[in-house]
Amino acid sequence: VSARADALAAKVAERELDALLVADPFNVRWLSGFTGTNGLALVGPDVRVFLTDFRYIERAADELDASFERRRGERDLLADVAPALPDRRPLRLGFDDAHTSVRTHRKLDELVGDEIELVAAGGVVEELRAVKDAGELHRIRDAARIADEALRETLAAGLAGRTERAVARALENAMRDRDAQPSFPSIVAAGAHGALPHAEPRDVEIPAGTLVVIDFGAQREGYCSDCTRTLATGALDGEAGDVYDLVLRAQRAGLEAVRPGPAGREVDAVAREVIEAAGHGEAFGHGLGHGVGLEVHEAPTLSKKADQHLAAGNVVTVEPGVYLSGRFGVRIEDLVVVTDDGPEILSSMAKELTVVD
Ligand code: ZN
Numbered sequence: 110v111s112a113r114a115d116a117l118a119a120k121v122a123e124r125e126l127d128a129l130l131v132a133d134p135f136n137v138r139w140l141s142g143f144t145g146t147n148g149l150a151l152v153g154p155d156v157r158v159f160l161t162d163f164r165y166i167e168r169a170a171d172e173l174d175a176s177f178e179r180r181r182g183e184r185d186l187l188a189d190v191a192p193a194l195p196d197r198r199p200l201r202l203g204f205d206d207a208h209t210s211v212r213t214h215r216k217l218d219e220l221v222g223d224e225i226e227l228v229a230a231g232g233v234v235e236e237l238r239a240v241k242d243a244g245e246l247h248r249i250r251d252a253a254r255i256a257d258e259a260l261r262e263t264l265a266a267g268l269a270g271r272t273e274r275a276v277a278r279a280l281e282n283a284m285r286d287r288d289a290q291p292s293f294p295s296i297v298a299a300g301a302h303g304a305l306p307h308a309e310p311r312d313v314e315i316p317a318g319t320l321v322v323i324d325f326g327a328q329r330e331g332y333c334s335d336c337t338r339t340l341a342t343g344a345l346d347g348e349a350g351d352v353y354d355l356v357l358r359a360q361r362a363g364l365e366a367v368r369p370g371p372a373g374r375e376v377d378a379v380a381r382e383v384i385e386a387a388g389h390g391e392a393f394g395h396g397l398g399h400g401v402g403l404e405v406h407e408a409p410t411l412s413k414k415a416d417q418h419l420a421a422g423n424v425v426t427v428e429p430g431v432y433l434s435g436r437f438g439v440r441i442e443d444l445v446v447v448t449d450d451g452p453e454i455l456s457s458m459a460k461e462l463t464v465v466d
Pocket residue numbers: 324325335336337442
């Protein structure tokens with residue numbers, strides 16, 4: 110973990126900052142190892158300070174990377190920021206403008222005084238977090254494996270005749286049985302309900318002869334997985350099968366475009382063109398994918414406007430969908446590691462249309 114603080118300190122120096130205030134809990138965890146909810150880190154070329162209050166001081170002693178000087182502050186840690194910084198003044202302190210409220214910014218500005226300049230520097234830690242190290246990849250692979258095992262176990266009891274909510278609950282319990290947590294509330298959406306990309310499971314029985322979208326993920330040692338499969342509960346009418354094949358073709362095209370180099374929007378375009386060419390462009394109303402790590406949605410993004418370029422070590426989803434309002438939806442999502450040798454697909458469930466009675 111020390112290497113992370115070193116990499117961040119280099120970024121801070123590049124931006125001509127004396128230090129960066131890291132407050133977002135996911136960023137703090139990635140940087141320092143601390144898993145509590147009230148911790149702040151200050152990182153710069155000559156500063157590695159971690160602040161927490163009395164409730165977490167022992168946890169910090171266990172978890173914190175040794176390169177950090179541990180300090181105990183008040184519950185409101187902002188008051189302890191200025192005294193923890195190097196002595197020289199004036200001093201430029203970066204803060205995460207993407208995660209800081211106007212109110213917190215105003216308070217911090219008052220607390221640090223006139224000789225410390227607050228400089229907007231959001232996204233610096235997130236950019237580093239986007240490239241996973243071997244330990245992180247190991248945890249994400251574990252999470253993906255557990256999630257797939259949990260789905261297989263759940264599907265063994267069938268789909269038709271169970272309620273969406275019962276299937277979602279069984280799936281999440283199967284993750285907990287494997288010492289994992291759901292990384293987000295599972296989506297189980299049958300028939301027309303599947304046309305809502307963010308459908309919540311209902312107390313409604315899943316009928317035979319329909320499509321069911323199941324979007325699910327596990328979290329293991331802090332790291333998430335994310336996968337979607339669309340399954341059939343019996344023979345389908347013609348168009349549902351055609352749309353399924355279309356989404357699968359788009360998904361495979363998107364996967365082939367995943368490699369170091371292209372911008373997120375370029376990868377998105379490869380899959381989107383397949384769906385547009387079939388006349389369903391309007392029915393694919395979200396981005397192709399997103400990064401996954403400590404958070405289930407993080408950098409980099411694959412969407413129409415995403416400028417960030419893919420790099421080896423990124424973990425992203427590839428999840429095109431076609432949603433036909435009032436009828437059905439199809440989404441197929443794999444979790445993928447970007448490597449120099451092409452995509453390493455972590456999702457192991459079959460992608461050919463599978464019938465589960
Ligand atoms: Zn998903």
